[in-house]
Amino acid sequence: xxxxxxxxxxxxxxxxxxxxxxxxxxxxxxxxxxxxxxxxxxxxxxxxxxxxxxxxxxxxxxxxxxxxxxxxxxxxxxxxxxxxxxxxxxxxxxxxxxxxxxxxxxxxxxxxxxxxxxxxxxxxxxxxxxxxxxxxxxxxxxxxxxxxxxxxxxxxxxxxxxxxxxxxxxxxxxxxxxxxxxxxxxxxxxxxxxxxxxxxxxxxxxxxxxxxxxxxxxxxxxxxxxxxxxxxxxxxxxxxxxxxxxxxxxxxxxxxxxxxxxxxxxxxxxxxxxxxxxxxxxxxxxxxxxxxxxxxxxxxxxxxxxxxxxxxxxxxxxxxxxxxxxxxxxxxxxxxxxxxxxxxxxxxxxxxxxxxxxxxxxxxxxxxxxxxxxxxxxxxxxxxxxxxxxxxxxxxxxxxxxxxxxxxxxxxxxxxxxxxxxxxxxxxxxxxxxxxxxxxxxxxxxxxxxxxxxxxxxxxxxxxxxxxx
Numbered sequence: 001x002x003x004x005x006x007x008x009x010x011x012x013x014x015x016x017x018x019x020x021x022x023x024x025x026x027x028x029x030x031x032x033x034x035x036x037x038x039x040x041x042x043x044x045x046x047x048x049x050x051x052x053x054x055x056x057x058x059x060x061x062x063x064x065x066x067x068x069x070x071x072x073x074x075x076x077x078x079x080x081x082x083x084x085x086x087x088x089x090x091x092x093x094x095x096x097x098x099x100x101x102x103x104x105x106x107x108x109x110x111x112x113x114x115x116x117x118x119x120x121x122x123x124x125x126x127x128x129x130x131x132x133x134x135x136x137x138x139x140x141x142x143x144x145x146x147x148x149x150x151x152x153x154x155x156x157x158x159x160x161x162x163x164x165x166x167x168x169x170x171x172x173x174x175x176x177x178x179x180x181x182x183x184x185x186x187x188x189x190x191x192x193x194x195x196x197x198x199x200x201x202x203x204x205x206x207x208x209x210x211x212x213x214x215x216x217x218x219x220x221x222x223x224x225x226x227x228x229x230x231x232x233x234x235x236x237x238x239x240x241x242x243x244x245x246x247x248x249x250x251x252x253x254x255x256x257x258x259x260x261x262x263x264x265x266x267x268x269x270x271x272x273x274x275x276x277x278x279x280x281x282x283x284x285x286x287x288x289x290x291x292x293x294x295x296x297x298x299x300x301x302x303x304x305x306x307x308x309x310x311x312x313x314x315x316x317x318x319x320x321x322x323x324x325x326x327x328x329x330x331x332x333x334x335x336x337x338x339x340x341x342x343x344x345x346x347x348x349x350x351x352x353x354x355x356x357x358x359x360x361x362x363x364x365x366x367x368x369x370x371x372x373x374x375x376x377x378x379x380x381x382x383x384x385x386x387x388x389x390x391x392x393x394x395x396x397x398x399x400x401x402x403x404x405x406x407x408x409x410x411x412x413x414x415x416x417x418x419x420x421x422x423x424x425x426x427x428x429x430x431x432x433x434x435x436x437x438x439x440x441x442x443x444x445x446x447x448x449x450x451x452x453x454x455x456x457x458x459x460x461x462x463x464x465x466x467x468x469x
Contacts, residue, residue, distance in 0.1 A: 021189065026174075026181030033173030037166040044162045048155045049134075053123055056136040059086040060148045064140065073099055079133065079149055086150045087133075091115055093143040104128065105147050111137050115145035125152065132156060191229045198232075208240040264292040318353045319361060321398060321467070325386055328365040332382075336373040339382055346387040352398045354467050356447045364443040364451075367436040368402040368463050375406035375461065390469060398467040405460040409453060417453050 063075055067090065079087035089103050093115035098107075106126055113119035114137050121138035126149070135149040198210050211233050267289040271282065322345055329341045372382040383403045390396035409417055418441045437453075444451040449467045456462035 019185075021185040022178075022181040024181075025184050026178040029177035029180065030174040033177060034170050037170035037173070041163055041166045044166075045159045048158050052134050052150060052152060052155050053136070056086065056123070056134060056148050056150055059088065059150070060136055060138055060146055063088045063146060063148060074101060074104060079104075079129075079151060082151055082154070086148050087128075088146065088148045090140055091145045091147060093145070105133075105135060105149055107147075111145050111147065114139055115143055117143075191226055195229055195232050198236075202236070208236050208243055211236060260292050260296045264289060264296065267292065316355050316357060319356045319358050320350075321352050321354060321361070321400065322350045322386055324358060324361045325365060325384060325400065328362050328369060329384055331366065332369040332373065335370070338378045339373045339376050339380070341369065341373075342381050342383045344383070344385045346385070348388045348396075349386040349398065352386075352388060352467075354398065354447065354449075360443050361447065364440045364465070365400075365402075367440040368465075371436055372402050372404035372406075372461070372463075376404045377406065380405040397469050400465040400467075402463045402465075403456045403460055405456075405458075408455050408459055409461050414453060418451070 067073075067075055073090050075088035075090065076085055079085070087104055089105055091103065091107050091111050092098065093112050095112070105128065110119055110122070114121060117139065121136065124135050124137065126133050126135050128149070132152045133149040134152040134155070135147060137145055137147050140146040201210055202208055267285050270277070270285045271289065277285065325343060325345075329343045332339075332341050369382060369384070376382055383401075385401045385403075387399050387401075388396050389399055418437050441451045444465055447467075449465055452464050452466075454462050454464070
């Protein structure tokens, strides 16, 4: 049995889903059709026999009423013809009391038992005169039994005709069930077939721009397969966006790396001919080579940081945001000695704690401070403010803002300020790779915060980092 089950399971796995669904639907409908036909056959057979038994009962009642008080005798014996009345005979319990003429109907021991009152009335099927008969044996009173018989071949013929007719109906029903099952499976699995075809096409062409055509209709009344196709289209859209972003990142990174790598190769070739250079030229070439290496190293590190979508869970801990802000502001003061950095911590914000990675949060704030200092005129301050909002004090929301007094962000550049490698016209002459703000937003979202940019009142740029409660 286990081998048969394994073979059945292997066969099901090798069959297409459409075939299995069609077979299952066809089998279910065919089973219902066969069951209905079988039930109809037994109902028709029962009704025909019941009508014949009612005729026998009526004939027996009439014979009893017409021959009350008579002894053993043959009342009627010409039931061999369809138009003749029922054969009827009165049989005594004692065989010695039988009449001299033979009985036309068979007399068996159960008939004597009915005459003696030892057995209940019963129906039986017998053959006589070369024809099938349906016979009723019932008590006649005073130790006698009455046997009444009618030809049963019309009933048997009707039963056979009903069987043939219902078998034909059942066969047609099974055939229609197969056709309907195939049609239902084909129509029901059409979106799945399109989904499979689209997935195979994407696997072959590696092009996620393909989509599955969805049937027209209101979005709230779609079936499960259509919703699956819609979800697959959404996934394809996300995949296409991811692939496009990846390609754009690779293209932008290669573009950004081309210039420093060219400078590195030039300086390296120049230093290789160091015997032809003066000491001052060698020193300048070495310094340029060091700057280029640091620039490429920083760019590669930034790309590695951007490739991380979320923070490692083992490194998460409760972080006091004010301590991170104080540390990054102190570091920025050493990197940008000509720019004053002002830190203002509101009431309740000093105790605010959020889960996160301290080094990553420090990198976020450092990028914001470096960006603000880069665009601030010498001597103008960069203002850092830490405040709580909402009810609950330190348990409420937390907001950190970084504001500079530079030229601000043009309205045309504001939607793209957090894009990778995006640099406004005013920033193209300044150092940097255009990855700092993109990295800052990614770190913020990885910590469940939101980073936005806007224009500060009175001029300058304003970056707002918002932590939820």
